[in-house]
Amino acid sequence: MPDTTTLTGEPFDRTPFESLLRRRLFFTEAFEIYRTASNFTGDNRGLYDYGPPGCALQANIVDLWRKHFVLEEDMLELDCTMLTPEEVFKTSGHVDKFADWMCKDPVKGDYLRADHLIENVLEARLKGDKTARGIAVVEEEEKDNPANAKKKKMKIKDVKTQRLEDAIVQEYEEILAKIDNYDGNELGELIKRLDIRNPDGNGEVLPPVPFNLMFKTTIGPSAASPAYLRPETAQGQFLNFKKLLEYNQNQMPFASASIGKSFRNEISPRSGLLRVREFLMAEIEHFVDPESGKKHTRFDEVKDAELSLLDRETQLSGKTHLRTMKIGKAVEQKVVDNETLGYFLVRVKLFLEKLGIRPEKLRFRQHLANEMAHYACDCWDAELLTSYGWIECVGCADRSAYDLSVHAKRTGEALVVRELRPEPLKVEEWQAVLDKKKLGPKFRRDAKAVENAVEALSQDGLEVLAAHLEKEGEIALSAAGLSEGKSEVKLGKDLISIGRHVRVEHTRDYTPNVIEPSFGIGRILYSLLEQIYWHRPEDVARGVLSLPFSVAPTKVLLVPLSSQPEFVPIIRKISQRLRSLGISNRIDDTSASIGKRYSRNDELGTPLGITVDFDSVKDGSITLRDRDSTKQVRASQDEVIAAIKSLVEGQETWEDVFKRLPEFLGQSID
């Protein structure tokens, strides 16, 4: 487990954290009552439901995303279908290439993802080595907590406490650093050479085979229309490119965007929300003229922003250290390929920080060559540090003209931008002209085939034929689709002429390139929760989620001191006033103690709490509590509501409010 620390600098402990998320219903395994039921078998992992706070948090992240990206830059948002005909994914390359390498353990019947298998086994061996070298702390712990130490010893025995040679340790570390760069054959060789087996039972595994990650189904009653659930929202955006360009009144560059669920049939889902089979994505497809050098008009606004980068070269040398660079410099030095990509990297960083992501737990890692998706020519991931390590949460890929080109080729639809040239372009080129009046009578039903064959000739071909025609007065031309098994026709000077002609192009057609920032909302949500979770020193069992106002599911908790009926109208009135300001709030009028009610809401990430007590009935004053400091102030309803508004809108911090309103120390909160 990486050395992650909470906001208060303590080591992060996943057990109480996960218990909090379960207890407060942020999310839960889908159809859990079935998983534990008898007679229910089958592989149904990797599917999660979001409960009320998770659902609200997700909605707030999406809302912020829409404001930060779509509205800020007038992107064209789409909502496309998840069901997609097979033909679309055949063209896009997903049917052939969207696969992971999978090994089967023929004895256990387990299916294992090859790269994860190698990672797990090598990491266990390295751990065993560390233990054997005495890096483990079992002995020390033995004095303080013998029971625990005993358990640890047993665990260490499981992973084999073998002392490895220094060269082997180094080799393993290098393999792990570039694990994403191996193809199926290489993974197979590693498994063989390093004798990697299924950790569960130690059985040998079969060589890796590709497993396609798309879910298949069929559309309609006839079963003649195979389809897949989309693994990304991108294809729907590409297929609508022509209409979007028209909608955008033919102005370039522009971006489309889409928020929706996608599906990947993971071989063996793990790590909770981090590797799931159904997930919410938010994707941007920014269409840009490749000849513009992929410059961006707003790059100047971001050029001094600093990013932590882990580039391809560093990784290939087996290292993982970060370089902190201004994006302007990074693009200048070609560490990051172009301005548009650089612009989006910074925008991504700003977005993540708005959510509450901690800057020191964010890095941008460049993909290795073999790691990239089949459609990408460059890719940088925004990775967030969690207890599972650095997790890819946003991918920024340069898809070049790949997708638009393949769909255009398959469908015959011109997915291009047509631009008026500032100066007409003169192109001198070879041109063949057929005498169509004579062509028909001479070739009858072959005439069309002859025409097609002439049209298909390249410039080089035309040049050769021109010389031949000049010399021989006749040329022989291969043509497909001729009648009576013929494959060639002869054309004399009476039928065809070939010469140099000048063509004037007033317009320029080009296929745009695509820069694609693609966000895994569930991964961001989970990583964020880990990064902002902590607990108060006096209460280890109960946590606090320091979600910022922007995304906290509920902004204000309203608690009456007791079930006194006089409190009811006051609480309702405050709730109504906050709602009319668009500030989400909840009343907790259960009989639990105020302290318990506040703790529950600390765990739900509610930043503020209002208490109505007997003084409120007398003088109208109420108290306002800050989740993170637990400090309280007391003032009139108007003053408190104004302070809340200013806090939610980011005009003041709690420190500002605390300074200007009188502190309240009266009630005990326990």
Add this chain to the structure above:
Amino acid sequence: MPDTTTLTGEPFDRTPFESLLRRRLFFTEAFEIYRTASNFTGDNRGLYDYGPPGCALQANIVDLWRKHFVLEEDMLELDCTMLTPEEVFKTSGHVDKFADWMCKDPVKGDYLRADHLIENVLEARLKGDKTARGIAVVEEEEKDNPANAKKKKMKIKDVKTQRLEDAIVQEYEEILAKIDNYDGNELGELIKRLDIRNPDGNGEVLPPVPFNLMFKTTIGPSAASPAYLRPETAQGQFLNFKKLLEYNQNQMPFASASIGKSFRNEISPRSGLLRVREFLMAEIEHFVDPESGKKHTRFDEVKDAELSLLDRETQLSGKTHLRTMKIGKAVEQKVVDNETLGYFLVRVKLFLEKLGIRPEKLRFRQHLANEMAHYACDCWDAELLTSYGWIECVGCADRSAYDLSVHAKRTGEALVVRELRPEPLKVEEWQAVLDKKKLGPKFRRDAKAVENAVEALSQDGLEVLAAHLEKEGEIALSAAGLSEGKSEVKLGKDLISIGRHVRVEHTRDYTPNVIEPSFGIGRILYSLLEQIYWHRPEDVARGVLSLPFSVAPTKVLLVPLSSQPEFVPIIRKISQRLRSLGISNRIDDTSASIGKRYSRNDELGTPLGITVDFDSVKDGSITLRDRDSTKQVRASQDEVIAAIKSLVEGQETWEDVFKRLPEFLGQSID
């Protein structure tokens, strides 16, 4: 086509309307460039993508729904997976019963939905009858437009201009009125008796067979885990019932809610967005104590609201007239079964009217017995009038305790509410007590089986056995799972005693009933667009969408009079100010005329337009235009922005603003 009229009272014409939706990219057939490509076959209809204005309209409808239902009543929102294991839908009854009746035309290879087939054929025959009776107007038209009349004649010939007997006309009309009430056998008989054939080719069709409407796939690499895409979001909510109740601190009643995509593999999708295979739903599951009479604490607030009702009895008598009733009276008279159902019918009506649905084009229709889904015991649909007829857009079903009961039975999980009784309940009952000390030694490994058999005895069984034991001193008891093929054991008075005992119940366990308002967002969106579409008398080709502020994709259009650079900073400033008030706006600085730019935005449903002209540069004043009246006012930026805010928030109408700000007549808008 039903006689629908636009807001200006003219007949609705679907052709220019659909052309507007396509032109402005509200939505489009998914993967359209593939549909028209060569070599692309297969059944891929019924799938639509939403373009920018459709996507924004959809998001605004969903946002309003969340505020109107979820926030207003503190519902617990969930986001559950679409992929669902087969076992869940086996239990819920969907694998067996979620099907439509389908007929195959063996010659053409067509699959036809049986009820739609009958509807189409009978409607065509009735039309033919009308024509034969001289109701058609072909002859009249012949004078004015001979070419058109000729086409019409040919068309009429196709549908057979046969004069039907009066009794037959009446029979057909009755069949159509209750078409939803026939089961598969009855549909088959109708097809046979009335000689109904495939309109395409006139071939006979095979008898109807059920076709399951769920899309099937498998989860994981082993293919051993069949799964379906959910056809409704409800099941995920039911499976989480226990956690939701706990999250709600065990308080009843409460509601959960969910917004998400669902999937139905329609046999033959038609009518554009009205019958699609992938669609956005918003569903509420309101859990209520069945012994409460399904009363609702807020029913009083709505009891005087009037609804247009079409109840079951009226339909079964072959009629379709509406009854306008106050909901209080309707519940009192048991037209609507209970308060909770009645409460939601009114809330649905209020929601639809907030969107802009026209009250005279909304009715509530009760389902016929055979029409109801297998889980429902009563159901009222909110239907909206469109050019396709009355369309079910919201279903309000009483699902009773059906779903929770079947899942509880299958999984062994108690999906019940446990409530403290106000008074403990004393229950006198038969009870058998075994002497466990003797049981073990006597029966050895059969002891457990004997215990189970005794526990499984009913009250009646115990009564009989008590008498027998008293009389004979011994009883014979059948038990499953005994060793050595035994099926019975004998128990004497030394081992068992049976007598009357009083049990005191302090708590009461019950399975809640569920009232489910279920919204088809796409259908609502389409019906709304039809209902608020019209065109100006002087311009038939261009339409206006009178979307209210609440859901209009963009609230304000900003247009500079020309490309003068002085206008740019003014426009940007206004855009920025509106955005900071949360008011969505777009700049159109293309070179089209002001009139064209306004027309485009009338078609996009943008309610307001601001023009910046040379006077704006001089004195800071700007003009504000109302979409529906095309009237304009002129005032300072501050005044106009304040007016916009007040309009968007519903504090003023355009009439109010028009009265208090000076009218502007200066620019020509063409």
